[in-house]
Amino acid sequence: MEIVERGWNDFWAVVFRVKHRRSIPGIHEYDRMVVDFCVEVLGLKEGDEVLDIACGAGDHSILLAKRGMKVTAFDIAESLIRVALEGAAEEGVEVDFYTGDMREINFVQRFKGAVMLSHSFGFFDHEENMRVLEGAYNALLEGGSLLLDLMNPYNLPRFQKTWTRLDGGYLLSEPHVIDAPAGMLRGRPATFIDTEGDRIVLANEDALSNNDIRMYTALEIRAMLEDVGFKRVEFYGANKLPRTPYTARSERMVVVATR
Ligand SMILES: C[S@@+](CC[C@H](N)C(=O)[O-])C[C@H]1O[C@@H](n2cnc3c(N)ncnc32)[C@H](O)[C@@H]1O
Structure with a gap:
């Protein structure tokens, strides 16, 4: 793969x-x-x-x-x-x-x-x-x-690691992390197992650029x-x-x- x-x-x-x-x-x-x-x-x-x-x-x-x-x-x-x-x-x-x-x-x-x-x-x-x-x-x-x-910000969703079956493969989403001193919600890179293309897709820098959200x-x-x-x-x-x-x-x- x-x-x-x-x-x-x-x-x-x-x-x-x-x-x-x-x-x-x-x-x-x-x-x-x-x-x-x-x-x-x-x-x-x-x-x-x-x-x-x-x-x-x-x-x-x-x-x-x-x-x-x-x-x-x-x-x-x-x-x-x-x-x-x-x-x-x-x-x-x-x-x-x-x-x-x-x-x-x-x-x-x-x-x-x-x-x-x-x-x-x-x-x-x-x-x-x-x-x-x-x-x-x-x-x-x-x-x-x-x-x-x-x-x-006082009642954030319970973020969880999830596997989801989607068109063409499986998405592994990692839970967001709360960075309390910075007031930020930090996203983490997801992984897609592309079963049609027989490849694993990771996120590059551009995909991560909007991952951090100021709360x-x-x-x-x-x-x-x-x-x-x-x-x-x-x-x-x-x-x-x-x-x-x-x-x-x-x-x-x-x-x-x-x-
Ligand atoms: C959480 S999604 C919400 C999309 C849509 N409003 C909805 O409710 O389904 C955030 C969206 O912001 C877009 N986005 C990120 N940075 C942006 C920017 N600088 N200018 C415009 N859109 C941006 C992303 O591409 C993404 O579609």
Whole structure:
């Protein structure tokens, strides 16, 4: 068996964000509930423009478009944007998908809502994380809101080592490690046993670049959002309806910041 190393865009993005994600039982129902929540808390109406930041394979963007929103969505992984475009065509909706970096958002006062779903925030150093929030703020209309769907730093999921049978082989995921002094959640390289290609696939440096996630507390994130200019910041304890208050035991920390 050959051993090879692959990057995020050229291999792992599709393994994690398409094959693995879509193998999770109930994921479509879960996505629908998340989108219902976004529509309600962001006060979205048919025809409103929405920005899906780090959209992955576009599952939420497509559902938002099916609800009548005009959706623009991007991800760093071109491989995921290809899957997203195919998905939109299959569902018969138009979404303006493109490949892009969240540190370079340069829309000006265009969107009623912006979303960052499945904990897609905190991948960089503090200055760059702030740059992401600034870009999102600038992209919103006055009165528009940004929704950050984050893990709750006081109630993190129980990370476990798992083997998952996927299309073409087996994925071994290693549990994240909490680096408490740094306030970071550190991801560890996964392994894919490619039974079709008779090879073992390891992660190269590029695949690991977004593995470390800064876990901000509610107070920190509020201060950051207020620093970039958001006027109102609210917290919820789940990413589904009905709205629940955010507590230390909540399953998520969902932040809604309004310009
Ligand atoms: C946890 S996934 C969430 C994907 C999607 N929002 C969802 O809920 O399924 C995080 C996503 O962030 C993307 N990403 C990582 N760094 C990025 C960057 N600098 N700019 C844009 N997207 C990025 C990854 O490719 C990945 O698809």
